[in-house]
Amino acid sequence: MGKHVVVIGGGVAGLEVAGQLSKVGIQVSLIEKDSKTGGNLNKWYKLFPDRRKSSEVKEYLNGITANDGINLMTNTSIEMFNRHRDHFSIITSGGRELIADAIIVATGFDLFKSARKEEYGYGIYDNVITSADLEEMFSRGEISLINNTIPEKIGIIHCVGSRDEKVGNFYCSKLCCVTAVKQAIEIREFLPESKVFCFYMDMRMGGVFYEELYREAQEQWGVSFIRGKVSEVSETIDNQLLIKVEDTLAGRPLKMKFDLLVLMAGMEMSEGGRKIAGIGGLRTGENRFFAANDNHFGSNISNIEGVFYAGTCTAPMNITETISHARAAVIEVIDYLKDSN
Amino acid sequence: MDKFGFTISEGRQIDYESNDRRIAEYIFDREPSFRLCIECGGCSATCTTGNFTDFSLRELNILIKRGENEQVREKLKKCMLCGKCNLVCPRGVNTRNIVVLAKKAFQKSDEYAI
Amino acid sequence: MILAGKKAVWKDYQKEIAEDKYYYVRSCVRQNFFPGSETAFLKIMREELDKDVYENPCHTSCTGICYHSDIVPVETTMTVVARQFALMTEAGYENLMPSCITSFGLYTEILDTWHHFPEIEEKVRRQLKKATGREFKKPKNLAHASDVIFKFRKEIGAKAKYKLINKETGKPLKVVDHIGCHYAKMFPSKGVGGAEYPYVLTGMIEEWGGQIIDYPERRHCCGFGFRQYLVQANRGFSVACSKEKFESMRPFKPDMIITNCPGCPMFLDRWQYVINEMEGKRYGQNGEGIPVFTYEEVAGLVLGYDPWELGLQMHQTDCEPVLNKIGIDYSPEDKYNLDISPSYSKKHNLINV
Numbered sequence: 001m002g003k004h005v006v007v008i009g010g011g012v013a014g015l016e017v018a019g020q021l022s023k024v025g026i027q028v029s030l031i032e033k034d035s036k037t038g039g040n041l042n043k044w045y046k047l048f049p050d051r052r053k054s055s056e057v058k059e060y061l062n063g064i065t066a067n068d069g070i071n072l073m074t075n076t077s078i079e080m081f082n083r084h085r086d087h088f089s090i091i092t093s094g095g096r097e098l099i100a101d102a103i104i105v106a107t108g109f110d111l112f113k114s115a116r117k118e119e120y121g122y123g124i125y126d127n128v129i130t131s132a133d134l135e136e137m138f139s140r141g142e143i144s145l146i147n148n149t150i151p152e153k154i155g156i157i158h159c160v161g162s163r164d165e166k167v168g169n170f171y172c173s174k175l176c177c178v179t180a181v182k183q184a185i186e187i188r189e190f191l192p193e194s195k196v197f198c199f200y201m202d203m204r205m206g207g208v209f210y211e212e213l214y215r216e217a218q219e220q221w222g223v224s225f226i227r228g229k230v231s232e233v234s235e236t237i238d239n240q241l242l243i244k245v246e247d248t249l250a251g252r253p254l255k256m257k258f259d260l261l262v263l264m265a266g267m268e269m270s271e272g273g274r275k276i277a278g279i280g281g282l283r284t285g286e287n288r289f290f291a292a293n294d295n296h297f298g299s300n301i302s303n304i305e306g307v308f309y310a311g312t313c314t315a316p317m318n319i320t321e322t323i324s325h326a327r328a329a330v331i332e333v334i335d336y337l338k339d340s341n
Numbered sequence: 342m343d344k345f346g347f348t349i350s351e352g353r354q355i356d357y358e359s360n361d362r363r364i365a366e367y368i369f370d371r372e373p374s375f376r377l378c379i380e381c382g383g384c385s386a387t388c389t390t391g392n393f394t395d396f397s398l399r400e401l402n403i404l405i406k407r408g409e410n411e412q413v414r415e416k417l418k419k420c421m422l423c424g425k426c427n428l429v430c431p432r433g434v435n436t437r438n439i440v441v442l443a444k445k446a447f448q449k450s451d452e453y454a455i
Numbered sequence: 456m457i458l459a460g461k462k463a464v465w466k467d468y469q470k471e472i473a474e475d476k477y478y479y480v481r482s483c484v485r486q487n488f489f490p491g492s493e494t495a496f497l498k499i500m501r502e503e504l505d506k507d508v509y510e511n512p513c514h515t516s517c518t519g520i521c522y523h524s525d526i527v528p529v530e531t532t533m534t535v536v537a538r539q540f541a542l543m544t545e546a547g548y549e550n551l552m553p554s555c556i557t558s559f560g561l562y563t564e565i566l567d568t569w570h571h572f573p574e575i576e577e578k579v580r581r582q583l584k585k586a587t588g589r590e591f592k593k594p595k596n597l598a599h600a601s602d603v604i605f606k607f608r609k610e611i612g613a614k615a616k617y618k619l620i621n622k623e624t625g626k627p628l629k630v631v632d633h634i635g636c637h638y639a640k641m642f643p644s645k646g647v648g649g650a651e652y653p654y655v656l657t658g659m660i661e662e663w664g665g666q667i668i669d670y671p672e673r674r675h676c677c678g679f680g681f682r683q684y685l686v687q688a689n690r691g692f693s694v695a696c697s698k699e700k701f702e703s704m705r706p707f708k709p710d711m712i713i714t715n716c717p718g719c720p721m722f723l724d725r726w727q728y729v730i731n732e733m734e735g736k737r738y739g740q741n742g743e744g745i746p747v748f749t750y751e752e753v754a755g756l757v758l759g760y761d762p763w764e765l766g767l768q769m770h771q772t773d774c775e776p777v778l779n780k781i782g783i784d785y786s787p788e789d790k791y792n793l794d795i796s797p798s799y800s801k802k803h804n805l806i807n808v
Binding site for chain 3: 344345346347348349350351352
């Protein structure tokens with residue numbers, strides 16, 4: 001009785017964890033570094049595969065976290081935490097000490113910083129944007145170029161910061177392919193006169209209804225998919241973007257001009273997560289995400305007793321998987337608190 | 342050229358903007374399943390012609406879509422229209438009709454006539 | 456184009472460049488291609504910037520040209536390079552400053568290889584000792600000669616007699632830069648500004664009044680590529696590379712090209728003539744070619760050196776359009792009348808070993 005759990009991170013996983021823990025009567029302190037909760041969900045307008053508005057998911061999360069059992073601390077981060085015999089002492093950036101029986105780390109992911117792929121010219125060429133920038137355009141209800149004209153030909157580049165040894169990310173972020181397909185459809189919806197081309201290395205359509213969405217993009221929206229990793233982007237004199245890619249299925253190099261290029265930024269361990277790993281001595285994997293104790297039946301369990309993981313701080317996940325993973329973390333915590341009584 | 346003992350090499354890049362893709366558009370309009378190809382190569386693997394010549398329907402699809410018409414015109418002649426490719430296609434592309442439509446598009450003797 | 460984004464990239468690619476006391480190693484081919492460049496460089500370093508630059512006539516080819524043509528195996532090349540280091544060590548210098556981009560790339564590659572595989576370095580040391588009795592220290596600082604000019608671009612700018620500005624219009628000259636493949640593509644962190652948005656020549660041009668144009672094929676090879684050119688049958692490929700660049704830069708109407716490498720100015724210059732002979736095409740304005748310069752020649756022009764002393768008559772694509780645009784005072788009739796007698800050379804400090 002009277003158990004207290006600190007949840008670090010107020011994104012999808014953190015909110016789900018906090019909501020479910022408070023449901024069973026556990027006191028929760030939810031710590032969020034930003035001024036509001038929601039994390040990366042706030043950047044997205046609509047979600048794959050059914051293109052529901054992200055605000056609906058936020059409404060659900062706000063609903064389950066709106067109760068007295070949750071102490072939400074925004075604009076707060078963790079400076080230090082120590083494990084004592086049967087509890088944790090946590091010092092916040094505000095200098096407050098929290099005493100907790102368990103900790104759930106839900107620090108999520110950061111989008112890959114696309115400027116690191118210098119050859120794509122993000123931050124240098126005016127009309128190179130990221131998937132997140134495009135979502136913002138969707139939210140505003142307009143897709144336009146820097147000179148306020150409407151793009152006619154749009155290229156989408158997959159695997160920006162994923163499966164790329166040069167930026168230190170061997171892994172597949174696994175959600176960018178379906179994001180590309182979703183955004184390609186949305187662009188065609190917004191701009192019926194436009195032509196959209198996706199440049200991919202492999203189409204990784206492993207999720208529920210992903211392949212169906214891919215097929216819809218081809219069949220109903222006429223989106224073209226060209227297999228090849230774009231290796232260079234440059235700007236022409238009339239401000240178009242010229243790309244160099246191999247059309248690997250034709251076996252020949254291809255050059256093509258675009259009005260707008262959208263980079264499918266991958267997912268990386270968040271900066272906040274890296275900091276927590278450092279101060280808490282939490283083990284991380286080769287991919288820099290938190291390393292779970294067991295890949296099959298311990299994906300919420302860390303190397304420190306009483307510290308658990310929820311969501312994309314352990315690996316790229318979609319929202320469905322994140323919520324499932326968060327619920328699993330709740331079960332692990334309840335189990336732990338029962339035993340530690 | 343005699344003067345230098347060599348000539349300036351032609352590029353082998355596909356120049357998407359300068360290619361003529363009217364044949365692809367013609368096929369898209371009449372056989373929408375043409376868009377559904379995922380380049381798996383099933384058609385080419387089972388193709389009688391492909392087993393004895395360099396004909397590949399998978400490659401042909403790409404070349405049509407890119408507007409590499411010189412190559413398409415030559416390669417197209419090799420298909421015997423047996424339809425085995427139709428049987429194996431996992432995406433339900435009407436592969437045989439693509440060849441028929443492409444042949445129609447090329448049938449006049451003019452440059453890439455439709 | 457967002458300049459702030461480029462500046463952020465440039466910030467990531469700063470390198471250490473020695474302040475003084477350089478051991479200068481010449482290029483094999485430059486003295487034949489554009490003989491004024493290295494002479495002008497030494498004059499700028501010693502007389503304008505008052506630096507200690509040492510040369511040793513026993514220095515040989517680094518064999519880079521053969522290494523990149525599959526003629527000399529890498530271990531042999533390493534031992535030859537070890538000998539160059541030994542000559543530097545014996546002379547009491549620590550800052551190596553090659554004139555050639557391929558040498559610079561090769562030295563960088565060898566030092567990096569030794570860093571990762573110290574047993575190879577040991578083997579090379581043994582080989583060198585056995586063959587020549589020499590020992591060496593690795594350079595403390597390795598900077599290409601253009602890095603050094605880049606470092607002192609402001610000092611050169613302060614002494615400039617001319618600016619890279621069109622005197623008729625008052626507008627900056629539009630300049631294409633070409634840094635050469637071996638400068639930064641192999642080791643982007645060793646080149647000022649990196650490989651995608653190189654800054655080494657851009658920095659000079661901006662400092663001296665010109666404006667760099669960033670055109671789509673900026674990063675493409677000039678066409679030299681060693682084995683592309685050395686076999687006659689492959690030369691069509693070589694000239695096609697240059698042509699691709701010219702076609703790509705033409706819409707930007709460049710006034711001139713500045714280069715970093717011994718080979719690039721040669722090919723960008725000579726192939727313009729060849730393309731014109733073969734296809735009747737020229738890429739400059741008013742039916743002219745686009746003049747091509749080495750960075751030393753540009754520095755020399757800015758400092759007011761005589762174009763013919765700089766050896767600009769050795770360029771096949773005429774340099775006069777640029778001289779006229781800048782308003783450089785030169786004598787057209789002396790272009791091919793340079794007195795190359797020893798007394799002239801001595802007076803003008805042309806031979807400076």
